Amino acid sequence: MSERSSLSRLLLVVGMLIMAMAAGILGAHAGDVPLPAVPKATGGSCVAPPDVMRRSHMSMLQHGRDLSVRQGERVEGGRLTGCISCHAVSDGKGGAVTVSSPQHFCRACHDYAAVKVDCFECHASRPEQPAKATDAAPDAPASSYAALADYAREIAR
Amino acid sequence: MANIVYTECRGGQRFWMIFASLLVFVAIGGASALYMEHFGHIVTGMSNEIVWGLPHVFAVFLIVVASGVLNIASLGSVFGEMPYKPKARLSGVLAIAFLIGGLAILVLDLGRPDRLTVAMTNYNFRSIFAWNVLLYSGFIAVVGAYLVVQMTRAWQKYTPAVGLLAFLWRLTLTTGTGSIFGFLMARSPYGSAVLAPLFIAMSLAYGLAVFILIRLALENSASKGLGEELLQRLMRLLVIFVGSVAYFSGVFHFTSIYTAWRTDWEAYLLLDGGLYTLLFWGAYVLLGTIVPMAMVYGRKGVSRRVEILASTLVLLGGIAHVYVIIIGGQAYPLNLFPGYEVTSGFNDGVVASYVPTLPELGLGLGGTALALVLTMVAMRVFRLLPMGEVAADAS
Amino acid sequence: MTDRSQSFGCGCGCGSKPETVDAGRRGFLAGAVATGATVLAPGVTLFAYGTDPAEAATGADPKKRWGLLIDVSKCADGCTACVTACQTENGWKTTGRPATDPQWIRKVTLRDPKSGATRSAPVMCQHCAAPPCVDVCPTGASFKRADGIVLVDRHRCIGCRYCMMACPYKARSFVHEPLEDQKPHAPRGLGTVEGCTLCVHRVDKGEAPACVEACAGAGGAILFGDIADPKSEISKVIATYATMQIRGDLGVDPGVRYRNL
Numbered sequence: 001m002s003e004r005s006s007l008s009r010l011l012l013v014v015g016m017l018i019m020a021m022a023a024g025i026l027g028a029h030a031g032d033v034p035l036p037a038v039p040k041a042t043g044g045s046c047v048a049p050p051d052v053m054r055r056s057h058m059s060m061l062q063h064g065r066d067l068s069v070r071q072g073e074r075v076e077g078g079r080l081t082g083c084i085s086c087h088a089v090s091d092g093k094g095g096a097v098t099v100s101s102p103q104h105f106c107r108a109c110h111d112y113a114a115v116k117v118d119c120f121e122c123h124a125s126r127p128e129q130p131a132k133a134t135d136a137a138p139d140a141p142a143s144s145y146a147a148l149a150d151y152a153r154e155i156a157r
Numbered sequence: 158m159a160n161i162v163y164t165e166c167r168g169g170q171r172f173w174m175i176f177a178s179l180l181v182f183v184a185i186g187g188a189s190a191l192y193m194e195h196f197g198h199i200v201t202g203m204s205n206e207i208v209w210g211l212p213h214v215f216a217v218f219l220i221v222v223a224s225g226v227l228n229i230a231s232l233g234s235v236f237g238e239m240p241y242k243p244k245a246r247l248s249g250v251l252a253i254a255f256l257i258g259g260l261a262i263l264v265l266d267l268g269r270p271d272r273l274t275v276a277m278t279n280y281n282f283r284s285i286f287a288w289n290v291l292l293y294s295g296f297i298a299v300v301g302a303y304l305v306v307q308m309t310r311a312w313q314k315y316t317p318a319v320g321l322l323a324f325l326w327r328l329t330l331t332t333g334t335g336s337i338f339g340f341l342m343a344r345s346p347y348g349s350a351v352l353a354p355l356f357i358a359m360s361l362a363y364g365l366a367v368f369i370l371i372r373l374a375l376e377n378s379a380s381k382g383l384g385e386e387l388l389q390r391l392m393r394l395l396v397i398f399v400g401s402v403a404y405f406s407g408v409f410h411f412t413s414i415y416t417a418w419r420t421d422w423e424a425y426l427l428l429d430g431g432l433y434t435l436l437f438w439g440a441y442v443l444l445g446t447i448v449p450m451a452m453v454y455g456r457k458g459v460s461r462r463v464e465i466l467a468s469t470l471v472l473l474g475g476i477a478h479v480y481v482i483i484i485g486g487q488a489y490p491l492n493l494f495p496g497y498e499v500t501s502g503f504n505d506g507v508v509a510s511y512v513p514t515l516p517e518l519g520l521g522l523g524g525t526a527l528a529l530v531l532t533m534v535a536m537r538v539f540r541l542l543p544m545g546e547v548a549a550d551a552s
Numbered sequence: 553m554t555d556r557s558q559s560f561g562c563g564c565g566c567g568s569k570p571e572t573v574d575a576g577r578r579g580f581l582a583g584a585v586a587t588g589a590t591v592l593a594p595g596v597t598l599f600a601y602g603t604d605p606a607e608a609a610t611g612a613d614p615k616k617r618w619g620l621l622i623d624v625s626k627c628a629d630g631c632t633a634c635v636t637a638c639q640t641e642n643g644w645k646t647t648g649r650p651a652t653d654p655q656w657i658r659k660v661t662l663r664d665p666k667s668g669a670t671r672s673a674p675v676m677c678q679h680c681a682a683p684p685c686v687d688v689c690p691t692g693a694s695f696k697r698a699d700g701i702v703l704v705d706r707h708r709c710i711g712c713r714y715c716m717m718a719c720p721y722k723a724r725s726f727v728h729e730p731l732e733d734q735k736p737h738a739p740r741g742l743g744t745v746e747g748c749t750l751c752v753h754r755v756d757k758g759e760a761p762a763c764v765e766a767c768a769g770a771g772g773a774i775l776f777g778d779i780a781d782p783k784s785e786i787s788k789v790i791a792t793y794a795t796m797q798i799r800g801d802l803g804v805d806p807g808v809r810y811r812n813l
Contacts, residue, residue, distance in 0.1 A: 069705050072612030072697055074756055081736045098732065118271075122706050122741030124734045197742050199728040204651035208713035208726065268711015268726065268743030276710050281692035286714050290690060343684060343720030343802060491722050493675065493798055494662050501660040501675075504650050505722065 036112040039105050043086035054109075061119075080119075085127045099125035161243050163308075163540035166375075166533075176533050179526040186523010189516040190265035198268065201517050206509030207487045212266040215521030218363070218479045219259030219528060220293070220334055221356060224327040225364015227252040227300065231327075234303075234320025240387050243543035245320075248368060249304045250535045252327075253297055255367070258528030260293055262520055285336045292330040299326045308540070331360045338482065345422035346486030351412070355405040362398035363475040365391065366468040371532070373465060375542065385458075392453050392464055399471055403446050406478070422489050425508070426481070433485035436477040445474010484511055617681075617700035618750055619779035619807035620764070621786050621795060624673045626773035632659055634674050634774065637766030641751060643735035652728040654740075656748045657763060662813075673813060674763065674774070677702060677723035677748035678798065678806030685715035685724065694745075700780075700807055701750045709744040716745060720799050721806075723747045779807060 046053055048060070061080070067073045076082075087105040088096035097103050099120040102111060106125070110117050119125075166172065193201060203210040230245035230252075232238045264270055277294075280287045303323045306312045335356030341347040369391055410427070413419040426433055449467040453459055459467070488509045493499060499506035535541065635657055639645050644654040657676035663669070679702045685694045686702065693708035694715045704715075704724075716724045724747040731741055737753040740746050751761035759765075764776040777786030789795075795809040 065707060067611075069703070069707070070695065070697070072699065072752070072756055084736065100732075122731075122734065122739040122744065124736045124739070126733075128736050129733070194743075197729045198726065199652055204728075205653075205655065205716070205722075205725045206651060208716045268713070268745070269709065272708075272710040275708055276691055279691040279693075279708055281686075281689055283687050284690045284692075284714075286688060286690035286712065337714075340688070341684075341718055343718065343799070487717070491720065493660070493721060495799075496664075497662040498665055499660055499662055501658050502646070502650055503655045503658040503722065505658075505660055509651070 033112065036108040038108045039087070039089045039103065041087045041105070046086070080123060081127070084123075084125065088127055095129050096126035162544045163243075163246065164542050164544050165538060165540050166536040166542060168537060172533070172537075176530065179530045179533070182522050182526030183530055184523075185519045186262075186265075186521075186526065189519030189523060190270070193266070193516050193520070194270055200514065202512045202514045203517075204509065204511070206490075206504055207484060207511040209483055209487065210511060211484075211513040211517040212262050212520045212524075214476065214480045214483055215524055216259040216262040216266070217334065217483060218476055219255050219262070219524060221331065221360045221475075221479070222363050222367050223252045223255035223259060223528075224296075224331045224334075225360030225362070226255060226368050227323060227327050228361055228364055229368050230303070231320060231324040234317050235324045240384065240390075244368075244372070246304060246307055246539075246541040246543075247372075247536075249300050249307070249323075250539070250541055251368065251371065251532055252300050253304075254531035254535065255528045256293060256296055257531060258524040258526075261527055262524035265520060265524075285333055285340050289330070289333045289337065292326070292333050296323075296326055296330050299323050327360075328357065331357045338486070344486065344489075344491065345413075345419045346426070346482070346489055349409060349413075351405055351409045355402070355409060358398065358401040358405050359475065359478070362395065362402050363472060365395050365398055366471040366475070369395065369464060369468045370472075373461065373468075375536075388464065389458055392459055392467065395468065395471065396450050396453050399446055399450055402478075403442075418492075418495065421492075425489055426485060430485060433481050433488065437481050437485075440477030441474045441481065444470050445477060446471075449474075487511075612698040612701070612756075614698040615780065616778045617780035617807060618755060619679065619700070619777065619786060619809065620750075620761075621775040621777075621789055621809050621811060622673060623773045623775070623811045624671050625812040626771045627671075627673055628771055629661070629670070629672045631770055633766040633770040634763035635659060637762040638676075638748070641735070641754075641762035642738040642740075642749070643733075644740065644746075653725070654727065654746060655725040656746065671813065673810060675721060675723075675798070676763070676808070677750070678721050678804075678808045679748075679750060680807065681805035682803065684718040684720065684802075684804060688714045688718040690714065697752075701752050701755070702747075703749055703752060704745055704747065706739065706741060706744045706746075711743040711745065713745060720802055720804065 048056070053060075064075065064079075067075060068079070089101075089103050089105055091097045091101070091103075099107060099117065101107070104125060106117050106119075201210060226248055228248075229241055230248035233240075233242035233245045264273055267273075267276075276290060280291070282288070299319070300323050303316075303319045306315045306319045332353040335353035338347045339349055339352035369388070410423060414423045426437060428434060430437075449470045452463050452467045488511060490499075490504075490506050490508060493505065638657045642656060644656060646653040646655075657674055659672055660675045661670055661672045679696075679700055681696075681700065683694070683696055683702050686696050689695075690712060691708045691710055693705045693710070694702070695705060696702045711726070713726055716722075716726060724745050726745050727740060727742050729742065734740055738749070751759075751763075754761060760776045764774045767774040775786050775789065777784040779787055779790065781787060782791070789811075790809060793811055795811045796813060797806045797809055800806075
């Protein structure tokens, strides 16, 4: 094996890598994906400025959840329900959209970044809706709200 | 001692046909897992009473076999039985392959399989389950090291030491697997110290049966087969191991019959448990223990047909045994109020029913197929099959 | 033989000397890592542990131990107020399929086979002091809070269901189907295990669990309080009257006691 051929082999591999990376970088702009249109939040100011939140909201959420679940420390401004109530997006029928709608606040950026949001497997993605039989959200069955209303009346005496 | 030359499997039409059909089963297993994860466990037969179903039967069986199949290598490296040394490489590869197959089933049946990284980074060291996770992954590493040491000429002097480590590791692993059930002190069918040695005995018996079957399957396609005398020794060893399973199982059940608070459960299992009684007496005791032992014990030599039949029966009895342990044990209701008859809207006091569904069977078969696929790949790529065995046996 | 002194250490024994080439490089790297670590460490520590002193003040009080006392003589056979209240409060409901439905609290009917006498009582997670479910959970998702409430941290739960095998009281259930519109104060999701939380979101606000409040208006059978405090009402009743724990022989020390069972 001569030095010359191993050097040229090395250059070939490096050159291919650079070309592959360049193709990826150039290709990213070719898709014409629109930047996310983040819905405006209601309420006062957030717990931190938007650029801090954009970068660190996951670690803040994780820190907050360990505090509240494991230690039982429920810090004001650190509650997920607070975030969701301010960032709720109206569905035009008096309620809010759930995470299954692309208009949901979290989905605006997460769809763009293609990062799956795991939170709403368990957490409610909108503030608690009032238990009225007529006010069913489009993707929720009306009967469960009617049943809840009955139970609420039953124990409210 | 003759110098053993190893060769890889040459392939061939039969090899690739088997490989392709196994891949189909692996794909079925993957599809089943996706189906279960997307729709939830409602699509399976598992419930709040039978929380571990057919996939876990397959997984526990494969893990027990994985630990036991390493025994052949241990006989060579740890106990100095020279005739077994040529088999050590295949034995090690089978151990890793079957463990991966069993683990794959377990992980894919989790309620949140996407949280595997959470399971690998958060450990509660009071949980025998957490210890098992570490033992399983460590087993792959230790047996991998054992294989590397055997296959590298410069390091072959370390084979006995690494072989001893692998042997002790697998004993710990199997004890841990048995203890998963043995530590459940609230349930009559479990919560016993003898479950750990029972699982060790099971691993010895079922691992050997699998090894015999695979070796016999290879014998027709590979040019060199198992030495005849060695095969007879292995069959007699199988009788001893199957007998030891029967011993520990017998001790377990006899003691439970004497234990007043376990008598109800034993009466259910042994007398009026329907499917579980049938599987226990018919499949495990009769077909899986008595018949193979009768076929082999005391005979001068057994034919190939008897070897295949006896080993297969042992395995079928083994699966039935694991099914009765895992699912029968869960079907029997928890006794919250001893002495009372309990009813509720949550199936308290009633024997739970369990009907396995196709996704569960698909996942179980997929894991088994994965184990065999990995073995075939390893046989094709690495030099596992010994040639020149006749010289080794004669010495 | 070509001159190989310029090649990197390739392990084939070809004569290169890696030690002299790498010593200076190693020293530089070690110095750079040490400098970087010294610079970053305070910031990382600050970030990880937080700077807000107010956070340290609240939280689960280790001096408390929350428990329930259920007077079975006041528990009516057909009454399910506690179950209904729990369902409304925490957002779970049954669909007539008890094998796969969620179950946080249930009414159990006991019948003495010798006398034929029947009694009914609610059974929920017993919030044991030595919980078997906490012992067996591989990830530590099942945990006991400092104030005795046993919970499932669903961020860590992988859905292995081992805790369901280990629980002597069948207190936990598995979520078999995808859920939507959970209660914001009671998150629950597919593939994780769940059980009675002693309404921890209410307890932390100083209220009693929903079942206790509902029963107060129905039969008054359930009493809630701090069993570690000898001056609390529940401790006084336990000290005065005979109470028992379900399967007390197991040694798990449940926080739920029953009277007149």
